[in-house]
Amino acid sequence: MRTIFWENNAVKLIDQRKLPDSFEILTCRTVNELGEAIRTLAIRGAPALEAAGGYGVALSAFERDFSDENELREHMKGRADYLASTRPTAVNLFVGIERVMNSALKGKSVEEIREIALKEAQRIADEDVERNMKMGEIGAELFEDGDSVLTICNTGSLATVYWGTALGVIRSAVEKGIELKVFACETRPLNQGSRLTTWELIQDGIDVTLIIDSMAGIVMQRGMVNKVIVGADRIVRDAVFNKIGTYTLSVLAKAHGIPFYVAAPKTTFDWEKFSQEVVIEERSREELIYCHTKCGKTLIAPKNVKVYNPAFDRTPLENVAAVVTEHGLIYPPYSENVPKILGL
Numbered sequence: 001m002r003t004i005f006w007e008n009n010a011v012k013l014i015d016q017r018k019l020p021d022s023f024e025i026l027t028c029r030t031v032n033e034l035g036e037a038i039r040t041l042a043i044r045g046a047p048a049l050e051a052a053g054g055y056g057v058a059l060s061a062f063e064r065d066f067s068d069e070n071e072l073r074e075h076m077k078g079r080a081d082y083l084a085s086t087r088p089t090a091v092n093l094f095v096g097i098e099r100v101m102n103s104a105l106k107g108k109s110v111e112e113i114r115e116i117a118l119k120e121a122q123r124i125a126d127e128d129v130e131r132n133m134k135m136g137e138i139g140a141e142l143f144e145d146g147d148s149v150l151t152i153c154n155t156g157s158l159a160t161v162y163w164g165t166a167l168g169v170i171r172s173a174v175e176k177g178i179e180l181k182v183f184a185c186e187t188r189p190l191n192q193g194s195r196l197t198t199w200e201l202i203q204d205g206i207d208v209t210l211i212i213d214s215m216a217g218i219v220m221q222r223g224m225v226n227k228v229i230v231g232a233d234r235i236v237r238d239a240v241f242n243k244i245g246t247y248t249l250s251v252l253a254k255a256h257g258i259p260f261y262v263a264a265p266k267t268t269f270d271w272e273k274f275s276q277e278v279v280i281e282e283r284s285r286e287e288l289i290y291c292h293t294k295c296g297k298t299l300i301a302p303k304n305v306k307v308y309n310p311a312f313d314r315t316p317l318e319n320v321a322a323v324v325t326e327h328g329l330i331y332p333p334y335s336e337n338v339p340k341i342l343g344l
């Protein structure tokens with residue numbers, strides 16, 4: 001099933017805040033509802049945000065009536081700005097928004113703008129599935145029987161429209177008959193690893209072991225993992241931005257002589273930029289000081305403690321052994337090979 005889709009003039013998505021406790025589909029009939037779903041991580045993961053951005057722009061054209069195409073265009077611009085303000089780090093969100101805006105604004109009537117916007121948003125979603133399957137096919141060759149792979153966050157079907165990036169590569173490798181074990185970091189504070197990655201892998205019958213984030217060192221030291229693969233929210237000239245803890249894994253992998261791979265589609269590359277230009281999202285103190293359950297929240301730190309809660313970190317490209325893309329494997333030197341393989 002797709003993580004996000006269009007049905008009856010609404011955007012529907014798997015509500016990832018509820019997993020694995022319950023599986024629920026959230027219906028967003030307005031851009032505000034979708035924006036809130038993005039901000040609160042009901043939908044998350046860079047490629048899924050690309051689709052959400054695209055569908056969000058399309059939704060803005062359907063959420064009410066418009067007297068003419070100019071009024072609609074103005075409304076869409078405002079809604080696109082709002083969608084772009086929901087999360088700052090994953091470049092894919094902006095890619096999805098811009099792509100649909102650029103196509104739709106060429107429409108000459110309300111009807112035409114709506115039709116173009118929806119078609120383009122659907123195309124983004126369809127292309128994501130295709131490129132993930134391609135990445136899986138290409139990345140699977142990095143693995144062999146008996147490998148034990150460490151990963152962080154969720155980079156599976158739930159982080160994309162379907163299949164996944166890093167987890168998609170693992171999935172494809174297993175589908176090809178390669179015997180793999182996966183170690184999943186729980187990924188504090190929102191637990192995308194324990195709640196979502198293990199849930200996806202168990203459903204697929206893939207051998208997965210959950211560890212807390214600070215156990216990454218011991219599993220490497222004891223030879224329990226021999227490869228690391230992660231996703232990316234943005235890849236710039238000198239670094240990969242991904243879920244907080246990714247940098248730590250890359251340093252540990254280097255110290256233990258373990259290859260550290262990244263899997264990401266071309267749209268995650270923001271190759272014009274350098275690290276200083278990327279905004280790392282900082283999230284609320286609530287995420288750290290409370291344990292949230294469906295019965296409510298319990299304090300797990302003094303209420304007045306100082307908190308620092310960046311959601312992503314920066315891994316220098318020199319720590320990355322190869323990047324899996326839908327256009328092929330990219331090895332260092334990245335300054336030469338990224339433009340060569342991706343045409344950027």
Ligand code: MRU
Pocket residue numbers: 041044045046047090152153154155156159160164165166192230231232233242243244311
């Ligand atoms: O805060 P999240 O859950 O949106 O963070 C997601 C990640 O960091 C993923 O690793 C990244 O988006 C790649 S997903 C295929």
